[in-house]
Amino acid sequence: MRLLLVRHGQTPTNVDYLLDTAVPGPGLTELGLAQAAALPEALADEDIEALYVSTLLRTQLTAAPLAAARGLEPLVRDGIREITAGDLEMLPGDSAQGELYMRTAFSWASGDTALRMPGGENGEEVLGRFDGVVAEAAASGARTVVMVSHGAIIRTWTAARADNVDIQYAATHRLANTGVVVLEGSLSDGFKALSWAGASVAPAGGAGPAGEPLDDAG
Incomplete structure (x- = not known):
């Protein structure tokens, strides 16, 4: 399966650089x-x-023009x-x-999935729920799938599941709004990242190509 992970468009809390993760969240x-x-x-x-x-509004608004252009019905998945x-x-x-947030997330990619975000999820829960949607998409038979998601989880999941993206790469390659990570593979055989932004x-x-040591979330 060819998997395109797209970060949503800019939000007001992106501009203010806040850790804004609650549902439904702001618009664009x-x-x-x-x-x-x-x-x-x-x-x-x-x-x-x-x-x-x-389930966050910003991904649905970001996907709307693409859905209209391709005649696709966006599938909302938590x-x-x-x-x-x-x-x-x-x-x-x-x-x-903010550093604690990203450090915790990248610890999951290194295998410490029992570590819990303060007051939030642990790595097993986060990677497991994302895996579940990827597995659903693969089972559908679709050969090329777009998932409009979020900066921190795209970088963390890719570092955990792509054979050629390690934590250092994901940590030093910020994904801008509507940036795309393209992968090919499967959960059973592993994924390979083809391109990053x-x-x-x-x-x-x-x-890999050089990047700026910046972190983002939301």
């Missing part, structure tokens, strides 16, 4: 709406057969919503609390 800014409107052209070469969105911030909700992402990803053991 004017820039976010423009980013969403550009998605159909950006993905014009992809033969998309299924489109999934999370499993691909953002990692719940718990006690860190609405705190600044560029603070010590338009840049090719090296095979396992290779050197």
